[in-house]
Amino acid sequence: MPKEGGAEVPRKNVVRPLIVHDYLIQMGGAERVVALIAKAFPDAQIVTSATKYDTIFPEFYGKRIKNTWMQRIPGIEKRFKALFPLYPFAFKALGKLDADIVWMSSSGFAKWANFTKSTEVFCYCHTPPRFFWQPENYLPHEISNPIVRRLVSAIMPVFRLADYRAAQRITHFIANSNMVKERIREFYGRESVVIYPPVNVNRFTVSHDSEDFYLIVSRLVGYKAIDRAVEGLSKLGKRLIIIGDGPDRGRLQSMAGPTVEFKGRLSDEEVTWHMRNCYAFVFPGLEDFGITPVEAQACGKPVLAFGAGGALETVVAKETGLFFDEPNAESLASVVPKFEAQTWDSKKIRENAEEFSEEVFLKRMISYMEEKSNLSLGEFDINER
Numbered sequence: 602m603p604k605e606g607g608a609e610v611p612r613k614n615v616v617r618p619l620i621v622h623d624y625l626i627q628m629g630g631a632e633r634v635v636a637l638i639a640k641a642f643p644d645a646q647i648v649t650s651a652t653k654y655d656t657i658f659p660e661f662y663g664k665r666i667k668n669t670w671m672q673r674i675p676g677i678e679k680r681f682k683a684l685f686p687l688y689p690f691a692f693k694a695l696g697k698l699d700a701d702i703v704w705m706s707s708s709g710f711a712k713w714a715n716f717t718k719s720t721e722v723f724c725y726c727h728t729p730p731r732f733f734w735q736p737e738n739y740l741p742h743e744i745s746n747p748i749v750r751r752l753v754s755a756i757m758p759v760f761r762l763a764d765y766r767a768a769q770r771i772t773h774f775i776a777n778s779n780m781v782k783e784r785i786r787e788f789y790g791r792e793s794v795v796i797y798p799p800v801n802v803n804r805f806t807v808s809h810d811s812e813d814f815y816l817i818v819s820r821l822v823g824y825k826a827i828d829r830a831v832e833g834l835s836k837l838g839k840r841l842i843i844i845g846d847g848p849d850r851g852r853l854q855s856m857a858g859p860t861v862e863f864k865g866r867l868s869d870e871e872v873t874w875h876m877r878n879c880y881a882f883v884f885p886g887l888e889d890f891g892i893t894p895v896e897a898q899a900c901g902k903p904v905l906a907f908g909a910g911g912a913l914e915t916v917v918a919k920e921t922g923l924f925f926d927e928p929n930a931e932s933l934a935s936v937v938p939k940f941e942a943q944t945w946d947s948k949k950i951r952e953n954a955e956e957f958s959e960e961v962f963l964k965r966m967i968s969y970m971e972e973k974s975n976l977s978l979g980e981f982d983i984n985e986r
Contacts, residue, residue, distance in 0.1 A: 616701040616702055616976050616977070616978060617699075617700050617701045617702075618642045618644070618645040618700060618701065618702050618703070618704065618978075619645055619646055619648060619698060619700035619702070619703045619704075620635065620638055620639060620642065620645045620646070620647045620648070620703075620704050620705075620706075621647075621648045621649070621698075621703055621704075621705040621706070621707075621711045621714055622635045622647065622648075622649045622705070622706040622707070622711055623649065623650060623688075623706070623707055623708060623709045623710050623711045624649055624650045624651050624652070624681055624710075625647075625649050625651070625652040625653065625657055625661065625666070626651060626652070626653045626677070626678055626681050627653075627681075628656055628657065628658055630727075630798060630890075630892050631706055631708060631727050632657075632658060633658065633798075633799070633801075633892075634706060634725065634798050634799060634962075635647070635706045636658045636660035636661060637660070637799050637959055637962070637963070638704055638706075638966075639660055639661065639664055640660055641963055641967070642704070642978075645704075646664075646665040646666075646667055647661070647664055647665065647666045647667065648666075648667045648695065648698065648714065649666065649667070649668060649669075649711075650668065650669045650671045650672075650688055650691050650692065650710060650711075651668050651669065651671045651672045651674075651677050651678075651681065652666055652668055652672065653678045667695075669691035669692060669694060669695060670691060670694060671684070671687060671688070671691045674687075685709070685710070685732065686756075686760075688709065688710035688713065689710065689713040689763060689767075691710075692710060692711065692713040692714040692715075693713055693714075693715060695714060695715070696715065697715045697716060697717050698714060698715065698716050698717070698720070699716075699717050699720070700716070700717075700720055701719075701720065701721070701976065702720070702721045702723070702970065702974055702976055702978070703716060703720055703721065703722045703723065704723050704725065704966075704970070705722060705723065705724040705725065705771075706725050706727070707724055707725070707726060707727065708726070708727035708728050708729075708730060708731075709730045710730075711724075712724065712764070712767040712768055712770070712771060713763075713767050715770075716770075720772075721772050721773070721970075721973070721974040721976070722770070722771050722772045722773070723772065723773045723775060723969075723970055723973070723974075724771045724773070724774050724775065725775045725777065725796075725966075726774055726775065726776055726777065726781060726785055726793065727777050727781065727889065728777075728781050728784060728889050729764070729768075729781075729784050729785065729788045729789065730760075730764060732757070733757055733760050733761045733764050734761060734764075734784070734788050761788075764788075765788070765789060768785075768788075768789040768791060769789070769791075771791070772973075773793075773794075773973050774789075774791050774792070774793035774794075775793055775794055775795075775796050775966075775969070776793040776794070776795050776796075777795070777796070777797065777798050777889060777890050778795060778797065778889050778890045778910070778911045778914055779795055779914060780889050780890075780910050780911060780914075781793075781795075781889050781890075782795050794969060796962065796965045796966055796969065797890065797914070797915075797956075797957050797961075797962065798890055798892060798957070798962065799957070799958065799959040799961075799962035799963070800892050800895040800896060800899070800954065800957045800958060800959070801896075801958075801959055802895070802896070802899040802954050802955055802957070802958045802959075803958070803959075804869075804873065804896075804899075805873060805876060805877070805896060805899035805900045805954075806877070806900070807899075807900060807901035807947050807948070807951050808877035808878065808900050808901060808902075808947075809901070809947055810877075810878065811878065811879065811880045811902075812878050812879065812880065813840055813880060814840040814841065814842045814879055814880060815830070815834060815839060815840065815841045815842070815879065815880060815881055815882070815883050815905070816841075816842050816843075816844070816875055816876065816879035816881070816882050816883065816897070816902075817830060817841065817842070817843045817844065817845070817882070817883050817884075817885070818844045818845055818872055818875070818876070818882075818893045818896075819843075819844075819845045819886075819893065820845055820846070820847045821843070821845055821846055821847030821848070821849040821850045821853060822847045822848060822849050823848075823849050824886065824887075825849075825885075825886045826885045826886035826887070826907070826928065827843065827849065827853055827885060827886070828849075828852070828853060828856060828930070829885040829886075829907070829928070829929060829930045829932075829933050830883045830885040830930075830933060831843075831853050831856055831857050831861055831930075832856055832930035833930035833931070833932075833933035833934035833937075834860070834861065834883075834933075834934070834937070835856070835857055835858030835860060835861055836858070836930070836934055837934055837937055838858070838860055839860060839937065840860045840861075840862075841860060841861045841862070841883070842862050842864060842875060842879070843861065843862070843863050843864065844864045844865075844866070844867050844871075844872055844875060845864075845865070845866065846865050846866050850863065873900075876896060876897050876899075876900045876902065877900045877902075879897070879902055880902075881897075881902055881903050881904065881905055881922075881940065882894055882897035882898075882902050882903070882904045882905070883904075883905050883906075883933075884904055884905070884906040884907065884912055884916075885906070885907050885933060886907060887907060887909050887910045887928070888910050888911045888912065889910060889911050890910075890911035890914070890915070891910075891911045891912060891915060894906060894912060894915050894916060894922075895915050895954050895957045896954075898915075898916075898921055898922075898950045898951065898953055898954035899951060899954040899955075900951075901945075901947025901948070901950045901951050902947075902950065903921060903922045903923075903940070903943070903945045903950060904916045904921060904922035905922060905923055905925070905933070905936065905937070905940055906922055906923075906924055906925075907924065907925060907928060907933075908924030908925060908926050909928075912924065915953075915957065917953055919943070920946075920949055920950070920953070921945075921949065921950045921953045923936055923939065923940050923943065924936070
């Protein structure tokens, strides 16, 4: 019986699983989902384009990771986004991967991998690639040179067609939110089921104490719309702490008032302290899902969020947070007096966060995969991992 972390994990040895992911270079929300699936399927090999081994999550230690030839490209760890035209060729060069069942994580390129005809492929789609399907929203934040940006935009129709064709080879699509479900239908003409991403809510405990600051935890990139919160809360003279770093930091600091503090990157322990001690969490951008607002709610903290996208699925209006309706600083600022007049029940807020726990995710994911594949995938108790 396989063991993980010294504890036995009951399994039914009936299938050969395979995990496929775009790349293990930057460790973010998608990689945390892959890490959890890798723990649930400890015998599964992980196939990916390239891996940055010195920064991967501990859950990947000791796992069988198979990289493509892109792993040997000098400097790929820094240039992995710029090399996007190579990924289709890299995944195809792997040949036909043989497994009974594949759990795929993709927001980009993993769909180009080929499998034997009998393989059931479940694609957990974080989003269809934004740079292919929504280049006007994505490329300005990723490519600063206007000439290069125009050249990249010109070849996007070729990649959109290739991405569409790759999507037709997927057996089952799983969306991480209703927003992504609509994109899968619009771009690929495919239906999907929604299973929300897992959040490690057990890492957090409810705090009934609050200091006088609002909190943001995010990469500082343009599309995250952190400027709405910086501008809006600066005008109100509200204290705002921002944890995270990125290319937009300089611009944000230039517009920030004296009540806004930039902490940069902090340890998990320091982030948790700020989550537990903030007055409220701010989520100002349009996201497909958004894990950090759920983490804040796991601490019993309310969320002030832009009323669109994933926030509508993770925040309950007037119970666990409030929404501002227009995508600008003025709209955010206008909601703050009402937000601060509200009485918040930390217990109810925590209960909402628990609907997005790792346990709930695995139960729903494995149940769906078993239902559609007619295979027995085993039983798991992630509290014993």
